[in-house]
Amino acid sequence: MLKSILSALTSRWFLTLVAALCLAALVWFLGPLVAVAGAFPLEDPTVRLAAVFGILLVWALAMQWSLYRHRSANDRMVQALATATPAAKGDPNADAVGQETDLLRGRLRDAMEQLRKARFGGTWGQRYLYQLPWYLLIGAPGAGKTTALVNSGLRFPLAAEMGRTALRDFGGTRDCDWWFTDEAVLIDTAGRYITQDSQPAIDARVWKNFIGLLKRHRPRQPVNGILLAVSLPDLAAWSEAERKSHAEQLKLRLKELRGQVGSRVPVYVLLTKADLIPGFAEFFDDLSREEREQVWGVTFPLDDGKTADDAPVYRFPAEFDALTGRIARRVLDRVHAESDIQRRSLDALFPAQVAALKPAIADLLTVIFEPNRYEERPLLRGLYLTSGTQDGAPVDRLAETVTGSFGLERQVLPAGSGGRSFFINRALRDVVFAEAGLVGTDSGQERRRRLLRAGAVLAMLLAGLALAAFWANSFTENTALVAGVDAAAAKAAAELEPLSTGPRSLTKIDDTDFITIVPPLNTLRAIPDGWDDPPPLAMTGGLYQGNRLGRQSEAVYARALRTTLLPRVFLRVEEQLRRERGRPEYLFQALKVYLMLAGKGPLDKALVSEWMALDWMGSLPGPAYDGIRRDLRSHLDVLLAAPLSPLPPDDALVEEARQSLTRYPLAERGFAILRDRAEIQALADWRLVDNAGPLAGRVLIRPSGKPLSDGVPGLYTYDGFHKAVLPALPKVAKALVDENWVLGQPSSGPQAVASAQTLEKGILAVYLDRYARQWDELLGDVVIVPLRSLNQAADALNTLSGPQSPLKLWLSAMVRETTLAPGPQDKDKAGAPAGGPAGAPVSGGPLAGVAQQAQAAEKALDSTGTNAAYLARLAGVSLQPAGPPPGQPINDHFQALRILVQGEPGVPSKLDDALKLLGELYQQIARAANSPDQNGALLAGLTGGGDKAAVAAQLRTLTRDLPDPIGGMVATVAQSSASVSVGGARAQINKAWQSSVLPFCRAALDNRFPMVRGSTVDVTAADFAKLFAPGGMIDQFFNTNLRPFVDMTVSPWAWQKVDQVDLGIPPAVLDQFERAARIRDSLFPAGATAAKVVFEITPVELDAKATQVALDIDGQTLIYQHGPPRPQVMKWPGAEGTSSVRLGFGPPLPGEPAGIARQGPWALFHFLADGKLDSTPQPDRFTFAVTVGTRKAVFALRADSVNNPFGKNLLETFRCPTAL
Structure with missing residues (x-):
């Protein structure tokens, strides 16, 4: 028994309890005598009792923690002893070692449960196994x-x-x-x-x-x-x-x-x-x-x-x-x-x-x-x-x-x-x-423990020294604070004296210079008054005196705010009212703030603070004034936190501002407020890229340069209208009516209620006008990509006419967004499709209040089993909605678009017809695109007429019936596809010309007579015929490739459009083909295969020095001896085929040549060129004079047709076109 008592008296828990009780006794008996900064925190018995309880609670928690820690250590050790260690893989002795280990632990297993409960050393000591x-x-x-x-x-x-x-x-x-x-x-x-x-x-x-x-x-x-x-x-x-x-x-x-x-x-x-x-x-x-x-x-x-x-x-x-x-x-x-x-x-x-x-x-x-x-x-x-x-x-x-x-x-x-x-x-x-x-x-463990113990001792020593230094510094700082507060207050008062005024008078304040008042206000705020930052840590520790000094400095600071900052804020708002007459929304907010400061309306502290902060951002811009702006905002927030003394307003200025505001439609300002509401701003934008399908970027672009990801604000969508705008309309209208006091109008009563209803309709009208503009703008800013190549045209037409046509998806989505009536509730109730006629069931918007009341009454009557319509007729009440639903104007505005997409009842939509024709056009284009010779296929399609022309004609007819701008968009597609086709055809024509005709043409004609006057090299007759004869290279090329595109009924010839698209070949090229046709007709009459000309030559004049002149053309001789002129018919080339022309005068004269001669297939034309062939008014009659030495002879030439090769420059002006 004695041993048990001694053990209890020497146990740790008893000794620590005695120490805790001693500390509690010291707190209870000596606590009232302890003063901290002049205060006696333990003087109150309740405080001391709480302190004593806290000491005992800490002791109990510490003992419980120690007991828990020792038990945990004991349990962990016992669990470790009883837990087997897995053997290493691949060890040949693993089984034997495992058996030994299991046997070892098996001997202990029976003791484990007892060990968990074991306490050695008696009840008081409670020594655990691990100890x-x-x-x-x-x-x-x-x-x-x-x-x-x-x-x-x-x-x-x-x-x-x-x-x-x-x-x-x-x-x-x-x-x-x-x-x-x-x-x-x-x-x-x-x-x-x-x-x-x-x-x-x-x-x-x-x-x-x-x-x-x-x-x-x-x-x-x-x-x-x-x-x-x-x-x-x-x-x-x-x-x-x-x-x-x-x-x-x-x-x-x-x-x-x-x-x-x-x-x-x-x-x-x-x-x-x-x-x-x-x-x-x-x-x-x-x-x-x-x-x-x-x-x-x-x-x-x-x-x-x-x-x-x-x-x-x-x-x-x-x-x-x-x-x-x-x-x-x-x-x-x-x-x-x-x-x-x-x-x-x-x-x-x-x-x-x-x-x-x-x-x-x-x-x-x-x-x-x-x-x-x-x-x-x-x-x-x-x-x-x-x-x-x-x-x-x-x-x-x-x-x-x-x-x-x-x-x-x-x-x-x-x-x-x-x-x-x-x-x-x-x-x-x-x-x-x-x-x-x-x-x-263990040396490592012990080294760490020694370091921890040394660190703990050093930390406690440093903490003690730091605490002593902290208190010494706190005492010094607070002493200096007490001495410096009076000086700071006196200094701030001296700085503010010339800047201050009474709270109800502005007679001393005539400026809005906020910069000058910031330093003295900062000085007052820095005095420990509880409004600046919390007490500095260096001045705490129970010695802080700022709170006592703060009560006086708070009053001084508050008075300074009322006498220096408030009047300048008031004057600043007056300046805004005078300056911003042309900005109604700004003017209204400024007037509201002004009247709040004048006590003429409920004070919205957050509004005033935010308003002035934004004004200071404009009047004191840039990083240089960041500190000034922050200080002013802080001072203003403190000023607004206390009750304000109203300042007298300038009544004339207020009346002028109100008159200016009456000229600004209230509905416009309501719409601006509606647009800026948080739930409206949070609406997701409607984006074309999200609604036109994944292929939209391949066929749709915006001429304005905006990306397809730019769309319509969520405010102007079906969901935005029904889920955000309609529910917000009465709130915005009520908020505006509640602010009628700003305009000097009543904010409550029957007149205000009527005003709210009227205003609600006005705001809706402004909104719907903006709604239509937004979608009209988008509709006019989306076009189909230009078709620049055959493959691209095929891809675009395939995309446009496919089942996921971006054009149809976009227009269908747009129809959904522009069909505001019926609303979601009416769709659920009636199952009516979007886009019903005017007078369809109204949506659940605020403007349908009367309709909703009527419908509610109808439900109530029907629930009693009574005929609602019969009773309503007896009572003279209509259960039908009054007027069209709120979104009906948008339905009406886009009715043509809706009909285009959805069609009339029982009739396919014209948009589907257009897409079907585009699909057929795609089939035509795709065949050419998939052909090994794309341009050849395009040319064959253009010259052969057929399905493509019919499709093009149908598209042109259909686009005239489509509403703008969709009709123009489809027409542009048809035009672009035709341009691609014609462009390919032209390329094919040019390729054929340059590959099959141009090389021979240039080799046969370039720098040769008669194409080049004065050339000594002649075009061979065979080559000339191969090029210009009927069915020759030029004639055959023209008839095969160009004839369908040329209007030959006019002179000169003109290009004619195919599918409303010109080939684009220059007119000068066509002039050469027309000249080739004239050469054919003049030199190859009646389908001749070789060039020939029949003409008549008549001598007109012979020089007196000559007795005769003799002309021989390919063996055909004409002799003239100053007698009556007799015409003679000649052919070129002649029957003898001598390919020569000779002319001689008689008799011979000494020193002069007797005549001239020309050889070659074009000898006649050389001779005529030398004789200076001149035309006459009649296209088949010409004259030419031949001079040899001093003697001259003049002849008249008459062709057998007006289509003859003797015309001026007919052959000389022909050139092989290098490109078509």
């Missing part, structure tokens, strides 16, 4: 480890639960056992883990796994000590080599332990089975129980492991001699006390028997603990002789020595008997357990 010291008992098999523990006299609280009460229950330790005492945990390991001679690999693995487990869950101190058990009988019986081998095994195990646990663990050598030394039982037979529990052995001085000469193993001989000397002094007393002669002899020889063990013990200790420079020596703490029980045959070292020396037969001593233990209890309790804190910790 007890742990000792590892190691030794060879049969060393007596378990026997020593069982008979040690220690208390094992779990012995009853574990069933371990006597030595016979054990025999030998198979793997390892945990012995839980109330002072320590003893781990009895199997001897085979030390010797590792049966299954070395398995035993070594299990041994290392177990040590690793301890290290993992007790990282700082896995074990507090090692009990190294060595059997004295075995030690005495071993040979020197066996002792050395065993010692090396023990040394190796200790080295492994040192390596894994990371610290020097004290080693206590227990020499067990000392009772088998002859005379042991007789010598110590007279000892009482307390005497048997004493220590018999040597405890060495603590070895620091640094100096080799001070190693404990070197002290062993002297210490052991002292030990044997001590028992030798007791021999005489024991011999006198014994009456049995044999027992006397045993008593007398016992010291010698003990001394005889010295060499063997010394050899063992030397091998294990002797220092060397290559490794750290184990920490040998002590050596103790123990006896667990007196059982077995004694080992007589003296008898062995004597019998061995003299050859005598050894006498076998009788086996001892008894169940008493000797020299174990206090060796464990007073020496081993008492030194539980001696073990070092």
